[in-house]
Amino acid sequence: MSVRILSADQMRWADMTTTEAGISGFELMDRAGRAVADAVLDYMPDFGRVVIVIGPGNNGGDGFAAARYLRSRRIPVTLVMLVPLDTLGGDTLMHAELAREAGAKLRDASSDRCFAELNRWLLRAVMVVDAMFGTGLTRPLSGRLAKAVAQINQADRPVLSIDIASGLNADSGEVMGDAVKADFTLPVAAYKWGYWMGVGPEFSGRLLPASAIGVEDETLCRAWAAVPDPSVSKGSTVLRSACFIHSDMIGQAWPKRHRLSHKGNFGRVWIFGGSAGFTGAPRLASLGALAAGAGLVSVVCPDDVYPVVASGSLETMVHSQSSGAWMREGDGLIDQADAIVAGPGWGCAQTTLLARLLDVDRPLLLDADALNMIAADAALQSRVSERDSLTVLTPHPGEAARLLSCTVDDIQSDRKKAVLKLCKRYACWVVLKGNETLIASPQGDVMLNPSGSPQLAVAGSGDVLAGMLGRQLAVCYRNDTDVGMMLGAGVGLHGEAGEQNGWYLAGELAGMVAGLRQGIERKHGD
Ligand SMILES: NC(=O)C1=CN([C@@H]2O[C@H](COP(=O)(O)OP(=O)(O)OC[C@H]3O[C@@H](n4cnc5c(N)ncnc54)[C@H](O)[C@@H]3O)[C@@H](O)[C@H]2O)[C@@H](O)CC1
Ligand SMILES: Nc1ncnc2c1ncn2[C@@H]1O[C@H](COP(=O)(O)OP(=O)(O)O)[C@@H](O)[C@H]1O
Ligand SMILES: [K+]
Numbered sequence: 001m002s003v004r005i006l007s008a009d010q011m012r013w014a015d016m017t018t019t020e021a022g023i024s025g026f027e028l029m030d031r032a033g034r035a036v037a038d039a040v041l042d043y044m045p046d047f048g049r050v051v052i053v054i055g056p057g058n059n060g061g062d063g064f065a066a067a068r069y070l071r072s073r074r075i076p077v078t079l080v081m082l083v084p085l086d087t088l089g090g091d092t093l094m095h096a097e098l099a100r101e102a103g104a105k106l107r108d109a110s111s112d113r114c115f116a117e118l119n120r121w122l123l124r125a126v127m128v129v130d131a132m133f134g135t136g137l138t139r140p141l142s143g144r145l146a147k148a149v150a151q152i153n154q155a156d157r158p159v160l161s162i163d164i165a166s167g168l169n170a171d172s173g174e175v176m177g178d179a180v181k182a183d184f185t186l187p188v189a190a191y192k193w194g195y196w197m198g199v200g201p202e203f204s205g206r207l208l209p210a211s212a213i214g215v216e217d218e219t220l221c222r223a224w225a226a227v228p229d230p231s232v233s234k235g236s237t238v239l240r241s242a243c244f245i246h247s248d249m250i251g252q253a254w255p256k257r258h259r260l261s262h263k264g265n266f267g268r269v270w271i272f273g274g275s276a277g278f279t280g281a282p283r284l285a286s287l288g289a290l291a292a293g294a295g296l297v298s299v300v301c302p303d304d305v306y307p308v309v310a311s312g313s314l315e316t317m318v319h320s321q322s323s324g325a326w327m328r329e330g331d332g333l334i335d336q337a338d339a340i341v342a343g344p345g346w347g348c349a350q351t352t353l354l355a356r357l358l359d360v361d362r363p364l365l366l367d368a369d370a371l372n373m374i375a376a377d378a379a380l381q382s383r384v385s386e387r388d389s390l391t392v393l394t395p396h397p398g399e400a401a402r403l404l405s406c407t408v409d410d411i412q413s414d415r416k417k418a419v420l421k422l423c424k425r426y427a428c429w430v431v432l433k434g435n436e437t438l439i440a441s442p443q444g445d446v447m448l449n450p451s452g453s454p455q456l457a458v459a460g461s462g463d464v465l466a467g468m469l470g471r472q473l474a475v476c477y478r479n480d481t482d483v484g485m486m487l488g489a490g491v492g493l494h495g496e497a498g499e500q501n502g503w504y505l506a507g508e509l510a511g512m513v514a515g516l517r518q519g520i521e522r523k524h525g526d
Pocket of ligand 1: 016055058137162
């Protein structure tokens with residue numbers, strides 16, 4: 001299954017490259033149509049009529065091809081054409097003719113008189129297929145096309161959109177005029193950003209696996225370099241690749257535990273955080289690290305909160321900041337760290353210690369107040385971008401706005417652009433949190449996390465994530481594991497835990513993470 005994400009122009013380039021390599025546009029449409037028919041058969045609630053609403057471009061061609069395959073399974077099909085047949089392209093026309101020969105009813109709704117029938121046709125359907133527009137939408141829907149969308153949405157029938165819900169911009173996820181509210185979207189050949197950007201998730205319904213229509217994976221991968229991503233600007237890293245986080249990636253990060261393994265095998269994470277009024281954050285981060293499988297977790301917190309943090313930490317070793325032993329030159333305990341997390345609940349008076357940590361040759365994750373201190377201090381900013389060891393920033397949109405000196409709206413209006421700008425500015429890995437968390441490498445490899453839920457919008461869930469990712473970085477340091485895979489798996493597991501029932505508060509989320517992680521490790525043993 002492809003997990004690639006392309007822009008509309010990149011997809012067009014990949015389609016064109018594929019046809020130049022010898023697979024005709026007619027054949028690509030045919031394969032897309034077969035995949036649509038299979039999906040309709042899988043998800044139609046009952047045997048009955050399928051109404052396919054056809055637009056002016058190749059998306060409509062996929063709809064005609066689907067009609068023929070549905071007819072071959074004896075499904076009654078009505079094809080409703082929103083533009084006159086004689087305006088359609090050659091491949092689409094050929095598929096229209098074949099669909100008619102196969103017994104699909106063609107209904108011309110391109111004139112006002114016939115359009116009045118649309119509602120009646122829609123109400124006869126057990127399922128509606130939206131083949132109005134795909135990646136070729138260039139301007140807002142208006143007139144009869146916008147009315148057709150409104151009627152599809154009012155008809156209250158399950159809707160499957162081919163490639164993308166019509167009216168949704170395939171790159172930005174903006175609604176252009178109006179958009180179909182799909183129950184299912186079947187991506188053609190690869191995924192499009194519009195499913196997740198903007199309001200895309202509210203219109204895309206359930207995303208089905210992308211249909212393999214014969215566009216080679218290698219062609220999809222070349223498209224990123226061949227056609228610039230629309231979010232790339234002068235101040236951002238160039239997007240080199242894009243995929244979404246999937247269960248295989250999550251599985252790879254937690255192999256089966258060896259029978260004789262002990263806690264020393266699973267990485268040591270050091271967490272710097274906590275301040276008066278914020279004693280829970282480092283504890284939650286340490287729970288996150290342990291839940292993700294870290295062997296040993298140490299917390300260093302300011303002296304005034306040491307008694308509180310230490311007394312509330314059963315599984316963690318806690319040091320007070322002034323005790324000093326942990327950072328003694330040569331034999332300090334911190335030399336044993338495989339990764340360091342700095343920031344949860346730390347307050348903004350820790351610039352000296354933060355500067356010291358930036359010099360430690362270990363993977364370093366900077367979260368929360370560490371990010372706020374960096375945002376306010378040009379010297380720290382230079383030290384971050386000049387660091388040789390692995391550095392990861394985990395801002396939420398508010399912190400990201402501070403780091404880029406812009407507004408939260410600027411960040412949220414194009415999150416992909418924001419994450420690529422942060423990479424360029426700080427020359428490190430960035431995890432931009434929020435609904436559909438984005439991860440980007442300094443080289444411009446972007447991963448999108450489709451899992452998670454608003455359940456995660458509870459105090460402390462980000463602290464749990466920081467600790468989890470600290471554990472992931474510890475594994476990278478010890479085993480030289482792929483950083484993108486480990487961060488992607490950490491963010492993916494955090495999101496999956498967030499989707500489960502049975503937890504309410506951030507501490508319980510860590511318990512949920514631990515349970516899921518153990519389940520994955522045990523599965524490898526079957
Ligand atoms: N070879 C290919 O390009 C393939 C394309 N495929 C399908 O074709 C789709 C892309 O095809 P197209 O590029 O033809 O794009 P669309 O099918 O999205 O339609 C584009 C057409 O609609 C018109 N249009 C755009 N916005 C409009 C608006 N607001 N009001 C009225 N007309 C408007 C454009 O002028 C153009 O004629 C994909 O999403 C996919 O479903 C698949 O069949 C696979 C192969
Ligand atoms: N609406 C949402 N949908 C999906 N994930 C969310 C949502 N709101 C928050 N999250 C996730 O929850 C976590 C919250 O992190 P953060 O904002 O740092 O919270 P805190 O500082 O309270 O720990 C992030 O991983 C974020 O991606
Ligand atoms: K569509």
